[in-house]
Amino acid sequence: MYSIEIIDLKFQQAEKTIASFLIRGKGKPVLVETGPHSTWDELKGSLGRLGIKPSDLGAVLLTHIHFDHAGAAWEFAKEGVKVYLHPMGLPHLANPERLWKSAAKIYGDDQMDQLWGPMETIDESLLVPLDDGKTITIGDLTFTAIHSPGHAIHHIAWKLGEVIFTGDVGGVKIDNGPVVPPCPPPDINIEAWKSSIKKILDQHPKKLYLTHFGQIDNPEEHLSQLVKMLDDWANWMKVQFDNDRNPAEITPDFMHYTSQQMKSQGASKDLQSLYEYANPSWMSVSGLMRYWKLKSEGRI
Ligand SMILES: [Zn+2]
Known part of the structure; x- marks a missing residue:
């Protein structure tokens, strides 16, 4: 038995x-997941209240290497804890400079520290890549790596018994708000995402754990809503792409569109702003526009 x-x-x-x-x-x-380095003190404090020091951990599992999921992984590696991740994510954590620079291009240099905090190199001996379907066992806990591209090519959903930690491939849902797909650049691929959702459903999980945010008790319904919203957002963005609009013009319209969607599902203004923290609209505009561009060029 285990507790989460x-x-x-x-x-x-x-x-x-x-x-x-x-x-x-x-x-x-x-x-599972370390969050960004900007919340490291919060994480360390919470672990401390549970009687755990970072060096006590048997493993850190990452769903993918985006800052909001993996930014504090190096702190655990510094304590000798091994970090398990997708083989395609490994070079980025061994050598985070490029990852940092490409994020700075998206967020702006001045925002990086406040949003994400520093990212240091992790020694390769502490980074363990897992192929699709492979397992890692710590004590009596066995986790299976489900490679699940669509949100990011280096994405893993981690299965533990009848539950799956879905990272971002399982979407974002906060409280009683709607299920929405986080669509940042550069890897968004709608077809791959839907195949990954099917792969997760094929495992018949009883519960999902979303990084944004928390436990989901009705995985089938949740994931079917995610597929619907993924299509809905992608189709909305296709119209903008076909009309050759630029992201700066699209973003306020998209925010208006999604805010109407949220309102119609009963989400309060406060709840909408939490969604915006977890999954900024401008980022989904940029990610989905890139998807349609690459698709129009036959590159995906
Ligand atoms: Zn995320």
């Missing part, structure tokens, strides 16, 4: 935007 603790990292002082998961079985505890 949802740790709220209180990203940008907002609750329920980014989670990290502590799993305790009979052996050493395991952490």
Whole structure:
């Protein structure tokens, strides 16, 4: 038996935007997701309150290497804890400079520290790549790596018994808000994403754990809503792409569109702003526009 603790990292002082998961079985505890480095003190404090030091962990599992999921992984590696991830993500954490620069291009240099904090190199001996379907066992906990591209090519959903930690491929849902797909550049691929969702459904999970945010008790319904919203957003963006509009013009319209969607599902203004922290609209505009561009060029 094991327990799963949802740790709220209180990203940008907002609750329920980014989670990290502590799993305790009979052996050493395991952490799924580290969050960004900007919430490291929050994470370390929460682990401390649970009686755990970073060096006590048996493993850190990452769903993918985006900053909001993996930015603090190097702190655990510094303590000798191994970090498990997708083979395509490994070089980026061994050598984070390029990742940092490409993020700075998206967010702006001045925003990087406040949003994400520093990212240091992880020694390759502590980075363990897992192929699709491979497992890692820590004590009595066995996790299976489900390669699941669509949101990011280096994405893994981690299966533990009847639950799956879905990272971002399982979408974003906060409280009673709608299920939405986070679509940042550069890897968005709608077809691949839908295949990954099918792959997750084929495992018949009883529960999902979303990094943004928390436990989902109705995986089938949740994922079918995600597919619908993925198509809806992609189709909306296709019209903008076909009309040759630029992202700066599209973003306010997209925000208006999604805010109407949220309102119609009963989401309050406050809840909408949490969604914006977890999954900024301008980023989805940029990611989906890139998807349609690459598709129109026959590159995906
Ligand atoms: Zn994310």
